[in-house]
Amino acid sequence: MIRFYNGKTLRFEGGARLTADEVWTDGGVISYVGPAREDRPAFEREIDLGGDLLLPGFKDAHTHTAMCFLRSLADDMPLDRWLTEQVWPNEAKLGAEEVYDLTRLGILEYLSSGVTASFDMYFENEANARANIDCGFRSVFCSALNDFDKDVENIEREYLRFNSLHPLISYVLGIHGEYTTSLGRMEYLASLAEKYKAPCFTHLCETKSETEGCVERYGLTPPQLLDRLGFFRYGGGGYHCVWMSDEDVALFAHRGLWAVTCPSSNLKLASGIAPIERMRLAGVPLAIGTDSAGSNNALDMFREMYLVSALQKVTESDAAACPADAVLEMACVGGARAMGLEDCRDVAPGMRADLVVLDLKRPNMQPENNIVKNIVYAGSKENVRLTMIEGVVRYERGEFFVGESAERIYDRARAIMRRIRG
Amino acid sequence: MIRFYNGKTLRFEGGARLTADEVWTDGGVISYVGPAREDRPAFEREIDLGGDLLLPGFKDAHTHTAMCFLRSLADDMPLDRWLTEQVWPNEAKLGAEEVYDLTRLGILEYLSSGVTASFDMYFENEANARANIDCGFRSVFCSALNDFDKDVENIEREYLRFNSLHPLISYVLGIHGEYTTSLGRMEYLASLAEKYKAPCFTHLCETKSETEGCVERYGLTPPQLLDRLGFFRYGGGGYHCVWMSDEDVALFAHRGLWAVTCPSSNLKLASGIAPIERMRLAGVPLAIGTDSAGSNNALDMFREMYLVSALQKVTESDAAACPADAVLEMACVGGARAMGLEDCRDVAPGMRADLVVLDLKRPNMQPENNIVKNIVYAGSKENVRLTMIEGVVRYERGEFFVGESAERIYDRARAIMRRIRG
Numbered sequence: 001m002i003r004f005y006n007g008k009t010l011r012f013e014g015g016a017r018l019t020a021d022e023v024w025t026d027g028g029v030i031s032y033v034g035p036a037r038e039d040r041p042a043f044e045r046e047i048d049l050g051g052d053l054l055l056p057g058f059k060d061a062h063t064h065t066a067m068c069f070l071r072s073l074a075d076d077m078p079l080d081r082w083l084t085e086q087v088w089p090n091e092a093k094l095g096a097e098e099v100y101d102l103t104r105l106g107i108l109e110y111l112s113s114g115v116t117a118s119f120d121m122y123f124e125n126e127a128n129a130r131a132n133i134d135c136g137f138r139s140v141f142c143s144a145l146n147d148f149d150k151d152v153e154n155i156e157r158e159y160l161r162f163n164s165l166h167p168l169i170s171y172v173l174g175i176h177g178e179y180t181t182s183l184g185r186m187e188y189l190a191s192l193a194e195k196y197k198a199p200c201f202t203h204l205c206e207t208k209s210e211t212e213g214c215v216e217r218y219g220l221t222p223p224q225l226l227d228r229l230g231f232f233r234y235g236g237g238g239y240h241c242v243w244m245s246d247e248d249v250a251l252f253a254h255r256g257l258w259a260v261t262c263p264s265s266n267l268k269l270a271s272g273i274a275p276i277e278r279m280r281l282a283g284v285p286l287a288i289g290t291d292s293a294g295s296n297n298a299l300d301m302f303r304e305m306y307l308v309s310a311l312q313k314v315t316e317s318d319a320a321a322c323p324a325d326a327v328l329e330m331a332c333v334g335g336a337r338a339m340g341l342e343d344c345r346d347v348a349p350g351m352r353a354d355l356v357v358l359d360l361k362r363p364n365m366q367p368e369n370n371i372v373k374n375i376v377y378a379g380s381k382e383n384v385r386l387t388m389i390e391g392v393v394r395y396e397r398g399e400f401f402v403g404e405s406a407e408r409i410y411d412r413a414r415a416i417m418r419r420i421r422g
Numbered sequence: 423m424i425r426f427y428n429g430k431t432l433r434f435e436g437g438a439r440l441t442a443d444e445v446w447t448d449g450g451v452i453s454y455v456g457p458a459r460e461d462r463p464a465f466e467r468e469i470d471l472g473g474d475l476l477l478p479g480f481k482d483a484h485t486h487t488a489m490c491f492l493r494s495l496a497d498d499m500p501l502d503r504w505l506t507e508q509v510w511p512n513e514a515k516l517g518a519e520e521v522y523d524l525t526r527l528g529i530l531e532y533l534s535s536g537v538t539a540s541f542d543m544y545f546e547n548e549a550n551a552r553a554n555i556d557c558g559f560r561s562v563f564c565s566a567l568n569d570f571d572k573d574v575e576n577i578e579r580e581y582l583r584f585n586s587l588h589p590l591i592s593y594v595l596g597i598h599g600e601y602t603t604s605l606g607r608m609e610y611l612a613s614l615a616e617k618y619k620a621p622c623f624t625h626l627c628e629t630k631s632e633t634e635g636c637v638e639r640y641g642l643t644p645p646q647l648l649d650r651l652g653f654f655r656y657g658g659g660g661y662h663c664v665w666m667s668d669e670d671v672a673l674f675a676h677r678g679l680w681a682v683t684c685p686s687s688n689l690k691l692a693s694g695i696a697p698i699e700r701m702r703l704a705g706v707p708l709a710i711g712t713d714s715a716g717s718n719n720a721l722d723m724f725r726e727m728y729l730v731s732a733l734q735k736v737t738e739s740d741a742a743a744c745p746a747d748a749v750l751e752m753a754c755v756g757g758a759r760a761m762g763l764e765d766c767r768d769v770a771p772g773m774r775a776d777l778v779v780l781d782l783k784r785p786n787m788q789p790e791n792n793i794v795k796n797i798v799y800a801g802s803k804e805n806v807r808l809t810m811i812e813g814v815v816r817y818e819r820g821e822f823f824v825g826e827s828a829e830r831i832y833d834r835a836r837a838i839m840r841r842i843r844g
Contacts, residue, residue, distance in 0.1 A: 068788075072795035076742040108785035112804065267732035268799070270741040298786050298800035303728065310689035319692040320498040363530035363828065364720050364803070366490075367835045373494035377690070378720035381786070381804040382534065410788045417789045 001026050001041055002391065004357070007049020008371070009033065012056070012333050012346045016325055018371060023054055025353035028167070028390035033349055049357060052385060053371060056346055057116025057354045058301040059335025061260045062239040062289025065106035065120050065139075066099045066128070067091075069416060070294030079207050079269045087294060091123075093420050099124035101412040103131035108406055109299040110137065111395035114384045116354035119201075119260070119289065119339045121174065121239075125158055129169050135402040136392050138168045138354065140339040142201050145189050146176035152185065156192055168390060170340060172236070177203035178222045179210045183229075190230040199340070200231045201258075204238025207271045211243040223248040223257075232257055237338060239289060240265075242272040244279070253283040258338040263307035264298075265291030277312040277321045287334040288327075302379040305331055309376060324376035353391035358383045423448050423463055424813065426779070429471020430793070431455065434478070434755050434768045438747055440793060445476055447775035450589070450812035455771055471779060474807060475793060478768055479538025479776045480723040481757025483682045484661040484711025487528035487542050487561075488521045488550070489513075491838060492716030501629050501691045509716060513545075515842050521546035523834040525553035530828055531721040532559065533817035536806040538776035541623075541682070541711065541761045543596065543661075547580055551591050557824040558814050560590045560776065562761040564623050567611050568598035574607065578614055590812060592762060594658075599625035600644045601632045605651075612652040621762070622653045623680075626660025629693045633665040645670040645679075654679055659760060661711060662687075664694040666701070675705040680760040685729035686720075687713030699734040699743045709756040710749075724801040727753055731798060746798035779808035 005022040011033070024032040024043070067087070074086030094102070099122065110118060117138040122128055125141055132139040141162055143155045155173070162171035173196070175181045175189050193200045204222050205211045214222045224247065226232060237258030244252070244259075252259055261274045280286060288308055290299045305327050312322035336345035344354045360368060364378045375383075387395040400406050427444040433455070446454040446465070489509070496508030516524070521544065532540060539560040544550055547563055554561040563584055565577045577595070584593035595618070597603045597611050615622045626644050627633045636644045646669065648654060659680030666674070666681075674681055683696045702708060710730055712721045727749050734744035758767035766776045782790060786800045797805075809817040822828050 068785075070791075071789065071800060072746075072792040075792075075795055075799065076745055078741045082741070105785060105788060112785055264728075264732065267736045268741065270735040270739050270743075273736060293786075293800065296799075297795070298802070300786065300800070300802060302802075303725065306686075306725065310686065313692040314689045314695060317692050319500045319504070319690065321692075323498055324494075361829070361832070363490075363527060363534055363832075364715075364722065366527060366832045367493065367839045369492075369839065370494040370497075373497055373719070377497065377718070378493060378715065378722070380720070380722060380724075381802045382806075384804075406785065407783070410783065410785075413789045417791065 001031070001043045003043045003046040004049055004054050005036060005046065007051055008053045009347055010053060010055035011348065012329060013348055016329060016372065023347060025391045028353055030347065030349055030351045030353050033347055052360050053358045054347065055356055055358065056332040056344065057356045057387065057389070058114050058331045059117045059119070059287065059339060059341065060110060060115045060290050060299065060301065061119045061287035061335040061338050062262055062291055063118050063120055063299065064122050064292035064294070065118055066094070066102035066122055067292035067294035068106045068109065068299070069102045069413065070292070071297045074294060075297070079271060082269060082295065090420060094124070096124045096127035098416050100127040100131045101409070101416060103128050104135055104402065104409050105413045106293065106299060107131065107135045107137045107402065108400055108409060109293065111387045111400060112384060113299055113301050113381050114356040114358070114387055115299065115301055116356065116387060116389050117339060117341055117344060125162065129162060129165060133166050133168055136168070136389055136394050138344070138389055140341065141169070141171045142174040143171070144174060144176040145185055146180040147182050147185065152188060155189070159192070159196065172201055172340060173198050174201040177210065178214050178225060186226065186229050186231065193234055194230060197234050199234050199236035201236045202226065202238060204241055205243040205248065206240035208243050221245055221248050223251050227251055227255070240271070240274065241279070242266055242274045244275060249275070249279055249282050249284060252279065256285060258285050258287055260287045260289045260338060261308060262289045262291040263311055264303055265296040268296050273311050273315050276308055277316050280322065280326060285334060285337070286330045287338040288331050300381060301331055302381060305376045305379070324373040327376050328372055353388055355388045356384065357386035359385040423453070423465045425465045425468040426471055426476050427458060427468065429473055430475045431769055432475060432477035433770065434751060435770055438751060438794065445769060447813045450775055452769065452771055452773045452775050455769055474782050475780045476769065477778055477780065478754040478766065479778045479809065479811070480536050480753045481539045481541070481709065481761060481763065482532060482537045482712050482721065482723065483541045483709035483757040483760050484684055484713055485540050485542055485721065486544050486714035486716070487540055488516070488524035488544055489714035489716035490528045490531065490721070491524045491835060492714070493719045496716060497719070501693060504691060504717065512842060516546070518546045518549035520838050522549040522553045523831065523838060525550050526557055526824065526831050527835045528715065528721060529553065529557045529559045529824065530822055530831060531715065533809045533822060534806060535721055535723050535803050536778040536780070536809055537721065537723055538778065538809060538811050539761060539763055539766060547584065551584060551587060555588050555590055558590070558811055558816050560766070560811055562763065563591070563593045564596040565593070566596060566598040567607055568602040569604050569607065574610060577611070581614070581618065594623055594762060595620050596623040599632065600636050600647060608648065608651055608653065615656055616652060619656050621656050621658035623658045624648065624660060626663055627665040627670065628662035630665050643667055643670050645673050649673055649677070662693070662696065663701070664688055664696045666697060671697070671701050671704050671706060674701065678707060680707050680709055682709045682711050682760060683730060684711045684713040684726070685733055686725055687718040690718050695733050695737050698730055699738050702744065702748060707756060707759065708752045709760040710753050722803060723753055724803060727798045727801070746795040749798050750794055775810055775813035777810045778806065780805045781807040
């Protein structure tokens with residue numbers, strides 16, 4: 001049992017609010033949230049927050065964790081060339097052990113950014129799961145069915161396996177994208193959704209050419225086509241959602257589909273700026289992802305949160321657009337709900353103990369005129385004091401606790417790069 | 423004398439390059455840059471870089487340091503309302519002691535962001551100078567002549583006083599902006615420029631309405647009007663430069679005027695996105711500022727560098743636009759030259775010892791495929807290991823060395839906020 005006390009707690013249920021509550025964890029669960037009490041159990045550790053802020057961890061709701069190996073290797077080219085010239089040829093050189101090592105490197109970066117769960121779309125999922133379990137990190141895998149897959153039925157086997165493997169791992173159905181997946185395969189995935197009454201996700205309306213290509217191929221936008229195929233019958237959503245028509249937005253709102261926005265990746269690949277404020281006002285549920293460090297080039301939720309808000313202000317010509325409290329809720333709560341992690345969404349008894357402590361005693365958090373705005377508009381990785389997943393402290397004051405030193409994880413990533421680059 | 427060794431050094435002269443050079447400082451100056459030598463003097467301290475990177479400090483080429491007191495107090499409104507409803511009424515409550523205390527708070531934030539000099543436009547400059555000198559921070563003040571000034575000739579007195587007061591302080595002529603300054607006062611400032619053969623700076627083309635208003639008032643864009651008045655006869659430039667016509671860009675390129683871009687402030691106040699790539703390709707010299715933490719809301723050069731590049735990629739629909747090496751040079755070298763700090767622009771013998779060490783052993787800097795791209799596209803305040811100004815370490819591994827504890831500086835800022843907010 002661990003006790004957090006003498007600080008501030010951000011709770012979302014019933015409207016976001018800061019409290020002076022202390023928080024106890026027991027195993028992987030939050031066991032008490034409330035005022036200090038005399039009848040305290042014996043704690044394994046008592047953490048004096050010293051005025052700092054405890055909040056639910058950020059959820060990175062779209063990423064490709066192991067792709068951090070491409071950081072700063074494949075910049076300054078558009079999405080199609082980036083995929084065909086850099087990503088796919090280099091990824092072809094990765095085996096299970098590489099994915100294991102590189103996933104661990106990505107996990108270090110999540111921890112240093114206050115991220116407690118990833119919605120990860122990658123391959124070599126056995127190695128991916130092992131990396132997450134070994135580091136004590138939570139990950140929801142999304143399948144990436146496409147026309148290059150040799151063994152289509154592997155999706156169903158993975159769905160069953162990874163949803164019963166370990167409490168830190170779960171699995172959601174998905175295709176890579178309409179533009180990489182034939183109609184027959186999209187229909188197959190929709191049939192799995194029907195069979196398991198499961199939500200489906202995909203890269204969606206990321207670039208203009210992808211979106212226009214779908215209209216040319218099928219006479220429908222990607223959201224409309226997939227909806228027609230039954231892909232969204234049990235919910236789900238899209239990653240990116242940059243080129244959404246008004247009808248697409250209305251469809252997402254009507255079906256309660258998640259738009260997962262990845263603003264830094266969309267800027268850096270010159271894909272565009274998603275109409276987040278338009279979607280928000282239409283009632284589309286929203287979450288935030290970093291996309292991979294191969295494209296954006298960092299797994300940094302502070303940067304994403306700032307961009308979600310600031311880009312809407314400039315595209316809407318309205319400095320009041322997309323306010324900070326809405327954005328922080330997307331990062332903490334929206335992500336959890338999009339990923340099927342309802343029990344990781346808040347600081348409340350019975351929730352999983354996936355928590356972050358932010359250091360408010362750094363100059364960028366002073367004065368404390370408005371702590372939520374400080375986080376969204378001025379926060380940085382320097383503010384992450386502690387990251388806890390499933391009740392275990394995995395990061396604290398610059399140190400990682402993932403079963404191996406950061407330096408050894410870097411060494412192995414370096415060796416992989418030497419092999420890949422010849 | 424201090425020795426930095428066992429790391430990497432980024433040098434700009436003759437083309438940016440990474441070297442294995444070690445660096446010695448002597449007093450406020452860099453005394454040696456080159457391979458390790460046997461004939462070493464006795465050092466006061468030897469700093470083992472352990473593979474980390476030494477580079478010239480970032481220059482924050484447009485800011486209002488003490489305005490950090492407005493952080494997260496005045497968000498979510500456009501520039502005109504933000505100025506009239508929040509900034510000016512609250513600033514009216516500040517006296518010299520408040521400016522002193524708040525400037526010190528802002529300096530802590532610069533140090534934690536690897537910034538070694540500010541181009542600061544504010545009032546109560548005696549207190550401002552004292553704050554910088556007491557903290558050992560370098561600042562170039564820019565006068566902000568406007569129609570509210572009661573004592574116009576104070577500019578000339580300040581120009582003479584602050585250019586001979588202290589090695590850390592200098593002073594550049596400027597007006598607040600065309601839209602706040604009458605023609606007579608702009609002409610007066612131009613006459614001072616002529617008298618001292620000095621460059622002039624101003625807020626310029628920040629918003630569409632400001633720029634259109636100038637055309638209505640004078641039939642000229644702000645750059646053309648000021649140029650006509652002789653304002654730019656000895657150089658200088660503009661802060662923001664968002665709404666620049668092709669003719670304005672050509673004028674800036676022709677005269678070698680500095681465009682100082684503040685992308686995060688321009689987003690957050692919904693002012694627009696400056697045509698940095700267009701200016702860069704036209705040969706306009708470029709530097710980067712944060713603007714104040716009242717508008718953007720952080721003094722974070724990593725965020726600004728990322729935005730300078732990423733926003734151009736999306737507005738130009740070209741992922742190759744505004745590459746990382748050009749942006750890092752703007753932040754380190756461009757800023758120094760814009761501010762008249764030619765001797766703070768590089769790691770070379772004879773230059774001032776204004777240096778930063780970036781920690782490359784954080785997950786966001788791994789693998790080291792391209793260190794410059796890692797800094798610009800993935801860097802964060804968590805990477806700032808050490809900040810040195812004039813040969814003195816002012817920040818190291820989270821600790822500040824500015825003559826007073828951070829906690830006491832926060833306390834005084836808190837007391838000021840209580841007074842202001844009643």
